[in-house]
Amino acid sequence: MAAMLLRRKTLSAAGLSALALAAATQASAWSYEEAAAPYAGTQISILDEVTPLQEQFAEIVPEFEKLTGIKVNYQLLNHFEVINRGQADMLSGRGEYDAVMAHSLQVGLLMDAGVLMPIDGFLADAALTDPDFAQDDLIDPAFSSLAFLDGKQYSFLNWNYNMVYWARNDLLSDPGEMEAFEAEYGYPLAPAETFDQLHDIAEFFTRKSGETLAGETLDSDFYGIVMEGMNGGGTYVPVWQVFIKNAGGDIFDADGHPTFDSPAVIKGLETWGDLWQFSPPGQAEYSLIDVPTVMGNGIAAQSIAYSDFVLGIDREGASALHGEFVYGPTPVYADGDEYHAAGEPSGYFISTHSKNPEATYLFLQWAAEKKTQAELLSSGVGVPVRDSSWAELMTEGNQLNGLYDAMKASLAGVEATPKAPRWFQISDVMNRIFQQVGLGQATAEEAAAALQSEVTAICDPCILK
């Protein structure tokens, strides 16, 4: 799979190099002003998700308008709305949006429905494509696993959502807690790198009201770990991508047949389900939005959470614990395992119903340009989509460098969701049955058997080729 992705990316990069060479002979300097001249005055509508990253991006969108004369109706909706409304718009053929930000989990359905426009034609058009775009700089394997299917390219990489390990540094570095931890577990207290350490830290810090924590008496219960647990949303993401894949397995084989009844799935579910005993009582209600809230409120010691939401908490004025956190890549079972991390690579995809695909393509390209990305990340806050952008972010003295180190390490293991047309049905089953394991209503073995049976009834094979 990785080799295939690399080959696709290499071919794509080779194509762009050839294009660059050809362009160099034809024109001395490619510019957005010239490329957009035929489309000046047109209006395009882009639907995106509201997160701190996109709010930052919205501020620089007017620069594209100024540069090209193309008017952009840039709309932001919340995570669930952007999925529902974007899909409804494209699938119904209404075509209100020229491009929609799609998470990789949506791409299989949208490709199967034939509503995503390939961009190969635009890429090959020297008038439209910047020869200096440097597609091979986009972060892999996120980009390659997101943007291509069956030899065609559909997008760039625009948003690189990824999960990191997130813990309370003030607790992990408290001398009293460090001494007590080492005495109990026989090794020094530090951010978890393995699932065993994650479990030990969760167990160690789970305390009842009246007990002490870092020298203070607790007036309410404190929890060792908090994770997503709600039925619906993205509960399944870390369970599958972190706990199961790092156990050496996956939920589909190379041909797309479900493989839930495997030892890796059972091991992953056991490890994840076991952590629920150290979690807040309401974890079965927690979505990806609740987890950072709970961490910011200071009632849990550690978490596995989306790094872009972390950015919303670990900043001045957002949480009293700002500056007290420590980050790392999501844990593994043992050193030397093939590394997998959780994430949701996402990109702008042009709708087949777009009336202005060329102008929209220019926007897609501009959004992922090095210069645009540099400007987007100039505040020192963000999630890069380009390898070269790390240098923009990790400047000397940036308090978030630890988080960026963690992101960079996690992104090395983040792949897009397989292009499964019925992914929403599959993830619905996963969320429901995973949650039952967390709540103690099913054992890992029972869950694996139920998953295999239910998912096979939905599709077999499940992935587009």
Added chain:
Amino acid sequence: MTEISAAPAAADRPAAGESYHRESRWYPYALIAPTMLTLTVVALVPFLYMGWISLHEARYGQIGAFAGFANFEKLLTDPRFWNSMKVAGLFVAIAVPIEFMLGLIGALVLSQRIKFRSVLIPFLFIPSMMAPIIVGLVWKTMLAGSWGFFSYNILERFGILSGSSVFASPDLALYGLIFVDIWEWTPFMVLTFFAGMQALPANPFWAAQVDGANPVQIFFRLTLPMLAPLLVVIGLIRTIDAFKVYDTIYILTNGGPGITTESPSVLGYKYTFDFWEIGTASALAVVIWLVFFVFCNVFYQIAKRRLNVF
């Protein structure tokens, strides 16, 4: 100054039985035509279209070939559909009678000219005036696990519900939602029944008091029979409305834990916007409509014959 026109001359008057007859024959239809037209456009046409979709393949929202009853077969063999019917049935069976009883008691109390009645009544409007989505958010902030005001300060602090939370517990989540529904709709029942009681004629009550009837006899022999039409209509409306519950479930549990609070409306939303199984979703809507069509007819006949209502 208003001018009073003279009566039309005899020659201008229509011949007896001609235009007056025509006018009286078409006039009522003309009056209800705008309403009927609007209802046809906004309700009947979409419903018929949905019925048509339910008989067709509908992949990703694109209507395909005629599929007969395949969508209905798929729906009726899906355990989630039957689970959702059970959830809604339980929801209605518990919530509506409690709201009904509390509403009646509240209305009787208000009728007793209690102190501060005029202050209390506006407050009773508040829960029912809130959009259901706001009601959901209010109770999320009260009962959310670990950070909800009530959960954090009472349930967890005093160990009443250790190791779980109301909406995270498969055993409690549905009852939590029922509680929220009762909180939201009981005041509406109180006010409606109170308004009904205020509209009852006073003479029979005076006569009953003169004849020496006690309050219990007055309630069962006079108040209840005279209120019966209102009680039946409100009970029917509330039953239908409770069965359709969606917003509060979506906000508070999204149908979970597992599928323990997944009502037909939540399932229909998932079929439509998560799974894009528009055919199955349409079949679900048709089945729910049929269930209520039968239920309302049976209810109507019983109310008409046994209670002499309608």
